[in-house]
Amino acid sequence: MxxxxxxxxxxxxxxxxxxxxxxxxxxxxxxxxxxxxxxxxxxxxxxxxxLRVIDTTADTWRRCTDLLPLDLLSFVLERDTSKLAPGVHMKQAGGVRGVHFSNPHTSMSFPSSQLLVNCDLFPELFSIVVTLKVTSSALKRNEYIFSLMEPKKVENKGVGEEEEENNKGDILERNKERGVSGERQVKSNVQRGRVILGLRFSRKRLHFLLRGHGGVLDHWVFRGARLADNQWHTLVLSIGSHHIRLIVDCGSPLEIVPSRPLPSDLNIKGSRFHIGSRGRWKGLYSGLLRQLVLVPGLDATHHICPSSDPQLAVLSVPPLLLDLPVTGREADGHVSSYVTEERVSVGLERTCSELLQGQMWFNPLSKGLYLCDGTMWITVLEDHKRLDYVSxxxxxxxxxxxxxxxxxxxxxxxxxxxxxxxxxxxxxxxxxxxxxxxxxxxxxxxxxxxxxxxxxxxxxxxxxxxxxxxxxxxxxxxxxxxxxxxxxxxxxxxxxxxxxxxxxxxxxxxxxxxxxxxxxxxxxxxxxxxxxxxxxxxxxxxxxxxxxxxxxxxxxxxxxxxxxxxxxxxxxxxxxxxxxxxxxxxxxxxxxxxxxxxxxxxxxxxxxxxxxxxxxxxxxxxxxxxxxxxxxxxxxxxxxxxxxxxxxxxxxxxxxxxxxxxxxxxxxxxxxxxxxxxxxxxxxxxxxxxxxxxxxxxxxxxxxxxxxxxxxxxxxxxxxxxxxxxxxxxxxxxxxxxxxxxxxxxxx
Ligand SMILES: [Ca+2]
Ligand SMILES: [Ca+2]
Ligand SMILES: [Ca+2]
Structure with missing residues (x-):
């Protein structure tokens, strides 16, 4: 009974x-x-x-500061480990796992306040770490790797974000004239919410979008990045008020200096993150995504590069994408580097179990090196005092x-x-x-x-x-x-x-x-x-x-x-x-x-x-x-x-x-x-x-x-x-x- x-x-x-x-x-x-x-x-x-009185200042906007790296991909994938969310599929390419999105499912979306808690202004300095594999179908479309969308509004917003699709010059800065003139894009009786911040592919190029001064969506295009070659790539995009810098596979940086400083008051109140889309069918990312980390407050480049495997350099990858089968990458002919890489994993957190015995773990943020003894991580080298893990x-x-x-x-x-x-x-x-x-x-x-x-x-x-x-x-x-x-x-x-x-x-x-x-x-x-x-x-x-x-x-x-x-x-x-x-x-x-x-x-x-x-x-x-x-x-x-x-x-x-x-x-x-x-x-x-x-x-x-x-x-x-x-x-x-x-x- x-x-x-x-x-x-x-x-x-x-x-x-x-x-x-x-x-x-x-x-x-x-x-x-x-x-x-x-x-x-x-x-x-x-x-x-x-009793002692607490000083509460509730009226001012709070900036999001002092945050840890936010693993956006893990955040959506780890909510339920018993199954993948609808519209999400795990795929393997070259022995490396990533996720593929077959529809812009709501489970791949969440309010920004869940990660950027109790603050309204996006960090002024931040970086985005992405490991992805772009498919050839992405070459002609606009595809969002991720987006941060404004709350939905019914009123007509007129000027602003739209489908900027032209690209002039190798690195095109501030494509704003279209936003101002509003020639093609005034179709916005905006009911769906607008992009505040986003990363997208269109026509072989990587676009970084940011809603700037006066509510106009600025976008910058990295044209020479050569990402659409059906290979895995790891990007580190670092954004400060005076620079937008892209590093692909730990190579030399592509840098854009904006003609005026980026906005320091990007308000994200009520906004939502969408992973692999901007929350609708149009703009769905068709490639594979393995890593997506937002690092507030710092340029993560030096935490990732140099790397022994720059195309797959890791800051934090969702656990379910980590377990690489032993076969697979050997076919690439990198047996020795493969062994090295597999024995030393890199990332934010890992559980040490019998399966990982003998494995080394390098934590790039703390610059610590650890050895798994079958139940717990033994410290080999350490440079930082605030690391924690759970075994x-x-x-x-x-x-x-x-x-x-x-x-x-x-x-x-x-x-x-x-x-x-x-x-x-x-x-x-x-x-x-x-x-x-x-x-x-x-x-x-x-x-x-x-x-x-x-x-x-x-x-x-x-x-x-x-x-x-x-x-x-x-x-x-x-x-x-x-x-x-x-x-x-x-x-x-x-x-x-x-x-x-x-x-x-x-x-x-x-x-x-x-x-x-x-x-x-x-x-x-x-x-x-x-x-x-x-x-x-x-x-x-x-x-x-x-x-x-x-x-x-x-x-x-x-x-x-x-x-x-x-x-x-x-x-x-x-x-x-x-x-x-x-x-x-x-x-x-x-x-x-x-x-x-x-x-x-x-x-x-x-x-x-x-x-x-x-x-x-x-x-x-x-x-x-x-x-x-x-x-x-x-x-x-x-x-x-x-x-x-x-x-x-x-x-x-x-x-x-x-x-x-x-x-x-x-x-x-x-x-x-x-x-x-x-x-x-x-x-x-x-x-x-x-x-x-x-x-x-x-x-x-x-x-x-x-x-x-x-x-x-x-x-x-x-x-x-x-x-x-x-x-x-x-x-x-x-x-x-x-x-x-x-x-x-x-x-x-
Ligand atoms: Ca109890
Ligand atoms: Ca209780
Ligand atoms: Ca309890």
Missing amino acids: HAVCAYREGREAKHWRLEDKCSGPTGPRSSYAGFFVMTSLIFVHFLLLG EHQVLSTSSETHDVEVFQVQGLGMMAAMAHRSASGSALYLWSDAGFQLYQNISTYEALAWRHFSMGKKLYLVVSNSGEGPDKRKESETDFSVIYKWSKKRKQFVRFQTLRTHCARDWEAFKINRQTYLAVANHRQGDNNHTIDSVIYKWNRLTKAFEVYQMLPTSGAYDWEFFTVGPYHFLVVANAFDGVTTSVDSVIYVWVNGSFQVFQTIKTFCATDWEMFQIGSRVFLVVANGHRLHGNGPSQYAINSTIYELDMNGQLFVRFQDIVTYSAVDWEFFSLGEEYFLVVANSFNGESYSLNSVLYRWQGYEGFVPVHWLPTIGCSDWEFFSSKGESYLIYSSAKAPLSKVFKLKIY
Whole structure:
């Protein structure tokens, strides 16, 4: 039989679709919440006065600066590793892989704000690295390698971009007279949006397009580049305010000096990247594309050239295009250079596995050279101190699928992981050793959903929530409960301590306020379909030596509690997933006032499954994992924004800081390595497949988080970060396969 909670999810899905058309959250309830926001805000206004104030300047345009190289091709191809996007095909030429586009599919397009986050002005200096193979059919057409398009507008724009197709001179600069005179191109009742920036082929020539002063699209043509010869080529195009320089296959540069400086205020707000097209059939790139990297803020030439294989010089190539078959290129007669090249890969990131044992990796940005020993990269040479990479450390077979992992330290014994296993055969505790996690203790659970550890004094406890059927298929009321276990130093085991009645509890949170210990349970659902129920705060009673009900808080399909403290103030946030009708419900931030939690702020969420609080310097952030969204009777939407909020001390509110597209996200994990900050998201489902990448994001300062690693996962249910003996690790659990994986993180 299915788990009670998991099984009902299927039923819920149908149910939601049926009832979603009726109504959303009702008016009275919203204003009720609003009332509390108002009153508590006035109160908290005074509370927060003593806190440090953040200087927020929201009115000026922000320039995108200090960014890492942005691998545009990986960004679109790595969203789902289980299959290629429609309209994208992997092809091989000369033993080298590239992708071919058969239609301008939307999956090859994304808002620029996903990579250039929280900034509006394109970097003044940047470079573009492309490895491509142009086919002969490109010779007569205009084909876009990539484009950055303005948001769609309905109004008539008149003068501006059009199909500039004439080419005068070897290197033609500023073909603008056509834009000004507007002779052939005034066909633009622009509904499709205009090119802001683009790289395209037409008639054997490479064109660089940039929307410049006065909204006119300037374009520059590199005529002598000789790219259309059916061979692989790697281009580095470097753009500064006074130069546009093209280097082909690490050869001598072709340079254009614009007659006036390029615009420094290129506004990209609302724009979209299109890879291999400009978002429509006309202009679709017909050749093969292997590498496409945007490098903001610097000329990447010296990171790539000189190269032992200049036609295929690498800054960053999508993983699925990397595995070259051993045969193929030998036919080119470069056996010796082939061997050299294959033993030393070049690029931004790579996972070291048994397959790559003995392989060297040169990272051109850090100028570091590494050797794969079968599990991790050993440093051979290094010139830079901020590199990081992720390698698979352990694949842990578990007795069943897992809903949650909890990692904690047991004094005198070591690091432990408690896993909430789905099967009725129970859950397991694992003990960490250098080889990884080993089974330590089995604990009877009934379709466990969540574990949480906490301590009181020197005593260690664990609490687990059960949701399902017992071994005798008893009624759920007999198995829908949570159990607290206490660590016995004598027996070196966890032993049963207290039982609490819960309702398909999705999460336990433990915290202390004024040296009192509290537990908060997220009751997800009672009975078959009752989601608007109370979740409960329990308080430890020192006299009775038990947890007792302290406060009830109304929740809607609660999935997660997150407790945190800012200065002297204590916050508790609930992730509300579903109210019986819709997933579009308010999640609530509570603040501790006079001995109880009161509403501080409500935030609209979409099947919220997790909140994670983190601090960077004095800044306080909260990120929500949004699971999915419903549109009327239509199918659920799983690719939706999860949002990072920042506490604005002036407004005493959490305000939107950054949206990140996630795929049925179920967990966020924040951690720091050295002086760098990371977030990893558990993407669990994209509407079709459970095999998809979880994504690791790195804090880029002002701009927020940008994706830096894609970690393949199956039905990812949880990420946890931990460190041991100076090494840092991430573990993920799978709700769809009986395995968990430990990854090792490295930073220099
Ligand atoms: Ca966990
Ligand atoms: Ca959480
Ligand atoms: Ca987690």
